[in-house]
Amino acid sequence: MTAAAERWILHADMDAFYASIEQRDHPELRGKPVIVGASSKRGVVAAASYEARVFGVRSAMPGFRARELCPDGVFLPSNMAHYVAVSAEVHAVFERFTPEIEPIALDEAFLDITGSLALFGAPQKLAAELKHAVREATALNVSVGLAPNKLVAKLACTLGKPDGLKVIEPHAVRGFVEPLPIRRLWGVGPVLGAKLASLGVETFADLSSYEPGELAKAIGERAAELQRLARGEDTRPVLAYREPKSYGEENTFESDVSDRTRVTAALTEHAEAVARRLRHDDYSGRTVTIKAKLGRARGRRESRDASVATEPYYPLVTRSRTLPQATSDGAVIRRIAVELWDEAKLGEPVRLLGVSLSNLERGTGGLQLELFTGPKSALGKTLDAITERFGERAISRAVGHTEKLTPGRTRKRGT
Numbered sequence: 001m002t003a004a005a006e007r008w009i010l011h012a013d014m015d016a017f018y019a020s021i022e023q024r025d026h027p028e029l030r031g032k033p034v035i036v037g038a039s040s041k042r043g044v045v046a047a048a049s050y051e052a053r054v055f056g057v058r059s060a061m062p063g064f065r066a067r068e069l070c071p072d073g074v075f076l077p078s079n080m081a082h083y084v085a086v087s088a089e090v091h092a093v094f095e096r097f098t099p100e101i102e103p104i105a106l107d108e109a110f111l112d113i114t115g116s117l118a119l120f121g122a123p124q125k126l127a128a129e130l131k132h133a134v135r136e137a138t139a140l141n142v143s144v145g146l147a148p149n150k151l152v153a154k155l156a157c158t159l160g161k162p163d164g165l166k167v168i169e170p171h172a173v174r175g176f177v178e179p180l181p182i183r184r185l186w187g188v189g190p191v192l193g194a195k196l197a198s199l200g201v202e203t204f205a206d207l208s209s210y211e212p213g214e215l216a217k218a219i220g221e222r223a224a225e226l227q228r229l230a231r232g233e234d235t236r237p238v239l240a241y242r243e244p245k246s247y248g249e250e251n252t253f254e255s256d257v258s259d260r261t262r263v264t265a266a267l268t269e270h271a272e273a274v275a276r277r278l279r280h281d282d283y284s285g286r287t288v289t290i291k292a293k294l295g296r297a298r299g300r301r302e303s304r305d306a307s308v309a310t311e312p313y314y315p316l317v318t319r320s321r322t323l324p325q326a327t328s329d330g331a332v333i334r335r336i337a338v339e340l341w342d343e344a345k346l347g348e349p350v351r352l353l354g355v356s357l358s359n360l361e362r363g364t365g366g367l368q369l370e371l372f373t374g375p376k377s378a379l380g381k382t383l384d385a386i387t388e389r390f391g392e393r394a395i396s397r398a399v400g401h402t403e404k405l406t407p408g409r410t411r412k413r414g415t
């Protein structure tokens, strides 16, 4: 087997999160069976302390059942706003270890730590530091599982609880998963579990060694994927969300452009496209930037294209202006972009033009052209609707279409 580029995924899951927060905040509850979320008759258990789990109380269990099992339990209502605040502290700690974080729940996340190992050392060491940091910040325990993929990391985390730290090295993956009961596999619920049991499949090893054709006949097209998972193979990436830092649109002209009408047309189209995307994602921004790549090469520089040594160097010129208020209004962005262009007085043709908005904030922003105050935001939405229906070329404010030969859109995110 060839060694694929090695990944290290960490699954972090707070132990009995809501119940642990209550026990932390109310010392008199420590050591007692604390059950959160089932305080009303209709309630469902949101979290049970380890003391309550001894009685068989589990998350998602109906409140009446939890009361039968644990009549002397301390039943508390969920204080969700508080748990969300603690969750933010926990996730802030995670961010000290890697930007590649996929939040799964308030108390749970996948972290791709592959790129962080150079800084923190071995997976074991990073994990120990992370656990310590969470405890320092919140006085709560987090369990972690580390493995070459998400599936195995989560299993390692779950099986190490409470206060776990389990590292599964690549060579140990098969041996780790093989004896596990099949119900531990993602995608195997009660129905499929029963079906597999009827085939004599009880463990991961049973599933991975089942004759593939027979299995497909029995359980359908999921068979191959499930068999891969049962071998501990999982290629799903950690899907990190990052706040965007800027929204930009740019184009390279087929031939260099200096004519102001064509430049204005391009800036208008970019401004509208940026505004549309901002509104779609519910952002606005304060800083408008235009960039232009000058048409006349200034010598050559080392190429980023490996097939050639050098490439002509066209200087990139940028001009920015920061507005007093955020905007997502294409007319405002366009006006500033054209002003920046005029003020730049480049005096030579350009090969590329771009418009971007940065200094982003949430919401569509307050700044609009006086002309459009009031009905303007409705106009923006109308333009969005028309464009969605007829495509980007269906409408164009003020001037004609620009040639958009190699369109580029960017959404720069933080790291």
Ligand SMILES: [Mg+2]
Pocket (backbone or CB within 6 Å): 013, 014, 015, 016, 017, 107, 108
């Ligand atoms: Mg948890």
